[in-house]
Amino acid sequence: MPRIGRRERILEKSSQLFSKQGYHATTIRDISEACGMLSGSLYAHIQSKEDLLFEITDRGAELFLQSLRPIVDSRADPVDKLRRAMIAHIRVITDNLEAATVFFHEWKSLASERRRIIQQKRDRYERMWARLLSEGVESGAFRIVDEKFARLLILSAANGLYQWYRRSGDLTPEQVADRFTEILLSGLSDGKEEKR
Amino acid sequence: MPRIGRRERILEKSSQLFSKQGYHATTIRDISEACGMLSGSLYAHIQSKEDLLFEITDRGAELFLQSLRPIVDSRADPVDKLRRAMIAHIRVITDNLEAATVFFHEWKSLASERRRIIQQKRDRYERMWARLLSEGVESGAFRIVDEKFARLLILSAANGLYQWYRRSGDLTPEQVADRFTEILLSGLSDGKEEKR
DNA sequence: CCTACCGATCGGTAGG
DNA sequence: CCTACCGATCGGTAGG
Numbered sequence: 001m002p003r004i005g006r007r008e009r010i011l012e013k014s015s016q017l018f019s020k021q022g023y024h025a026t027t028i029r030d031i032s033e034a035c036g037m038l039s040g041s042l043y044a045h046i047q048s049k050e051d052l053l054f055e056i057t058d059r060g061a062e063l064f065l066q067s068l069r070p071i072v073d074s075r076a077d078p079v080d081k082l083r084r085a086m087i088a089h090i091r092v093i094t095d096n097l098e099a100a101t102v103f104f105h106e107w108k109s110l111a112s113e114r115r116r117i118i119q120q121k122r123d124r125y126e127r128m129w130a131r132l133l134s135e136g137v138e139s140g141a142f143r144i145v146d147e148k149f150a151r152l153l154i155l156s157a158a159n160g161l162y163q164w165y166r167r168s169g170d171l172t173p174e175q176v177a178d179r180f181t182e183i184l185l186s187g188l189s190d191g192k193e194e195k196r
Numbered sequence: 197m198p199r200i201g202r203r204e205r206i207l208e209k210s211s212q213l214f215s216k217q218g219y220h221a222t223t224i225r226d227i228s229e230a231c232g233m234l235s236g237s238l239y240a241h242i243q244s245k246e247d248l249l250f251e252i253t254d255r256g257a258e259l260f261l262q263s264l265r266p267i268v269d270s271r272a273d274p275v276d277k278l279r280r281a282m283i284a285h286i287r288v289i290t291d292n293l294e295a296a297t298v299f300f301h302e303w304k305s306l307a308s309e310r311r312r313i314i315q316q317k318r319d320r321y322e323r324m325w326a327r328l329l330s331e332g333v334e335s336g337a338f339r340i341v342d343e344k345f346a347r348l349l350i351l352s353a354a355n356g357l358y359q360w361y362r363r364s365g366d367l368t369p370e371q372v373a374d375r376f377t378e379i380l381l382s383g384l385s386d387g388k389e390e391k392r
Numbered sequence: 393c394c395t396a397c398c399g400a401t402c403g404g405t406a407g408g
Numbered sequence: 409c410c411t412a413c414c415g416a417t418c419g420g421t422a423g424g
Contacts, residue, residue, distance in 0.1 A: 236410070
């Protein structure tokens with residue numbers, strides 16, 4: 001019987017390797033070596049290489065969904081909701097940098113069936129953000145011309161984090177979220193001109 | 197002697213395949229088949245598979261650099277410069293969607309030497325943006341707390357475009373650039389609160 | 393978890 | 409640009 005945690009260790013090493021080299025450039029021998037075993041031995045724990053990719057991306061998708069749900073369902077005012085949603089989103093990325101990188105960068109390498117599952121979860125997540133933004137527009141808190149565009153801009157900017165955020169950097173996740181929402185809410189211009 | 201344009205056709209097909217499947221998931225046989233020849237024949241035109249990846253990403257880097265340079269060197273006011281830089285950046289992406297996708301997604305698959313070349317061009321491009329933003333801060337046109345953060349946010353948001361922009365969509369590159377700068381300059385909040 | 397191995401496919405080459 | 413091929417490596421399996 002495999003020791004508890006063995007599989008977790010394999011998933012963690014896989015995340016590291018997939019995030020650094022990419023899924024296709026990582027071999028089953030790379031993974032098994034990182035786990036201190038031979039390639040054949042890996043198959044006592046997994047059924048296929050793609051299983052690893054799916055499990056990493058699916059866990060990532062669930063983290064995003066579960067951290068946003070309570071915020072969307074809450075009764076805070078829209079600006080506060082946006083702030084809290086941003087913190088949650090950024091926290092998922094910064095707390096799971098490698099898995100997040102795999103989630104954003106490698107999910108398209110999944111075969112059609114499992115790819116569809118991840119796609120659906122991504123869609124659900126985007127819809128939660130869409131609701132959050134449209135509530136803010138309806139209540140008059142946000143002035144947004146094109147909601148879909150605003151949503152894509154926000155999520156693109158936030159998702160880009162996995163490419164430049166390093167734990168060793170000087171910004172905590174909360175600082176990142178603060179600066180992020182500050183720019184998104186108030187903009188970069190000096191504020192002397194009237195809002196159009 | 198190879199027909200003029202043969203090599204260009206190979207690069208174009210490679211861009212399509214690399215952007216859709218990724219570099220490592222695309223085989224030399226995929227590319228040669230798309231070009232209507234057998235795998236061995238491809239090597240009459242290229243020296244290695246990696247040559248293709250390098251040439252695509254390097255051209256992409258040059259497009260970004262050359263389109264931004266005249267704007268940074270001009271004497272327009274900072275807000276106008278930002279607008280024009282944004283349009284230029286977005287135009288490069290929308291006019292070269294597949295190459296841009298490869299540039300953003302696959303450049304890390306290059307071996308160390310060529311990877312460094314691309315990395316340097318990316319750094320140069322980022323420094324041009326840094327200058328553009330700090331000019332705006334010095335002149336008082338922009339109110340930016342953390343310039344590096346603002347730059348990373350802007351470029352992340354703009355680069356995300358390759359993941360969702362489709363030519364078939366209803367937004368022209370100019371519309372995209374307009375909405376983009378509008379949100380970045382003025383923010384999403386209703387503007388009733390004072391700027392802090 | 394190891395030993396020993398498999399068929400398939402990979403990037404690339406030689407000779408024409 | 410094709411024919412014919414190569415050594416290396418891939419993901420994965422059987423039996424212990």
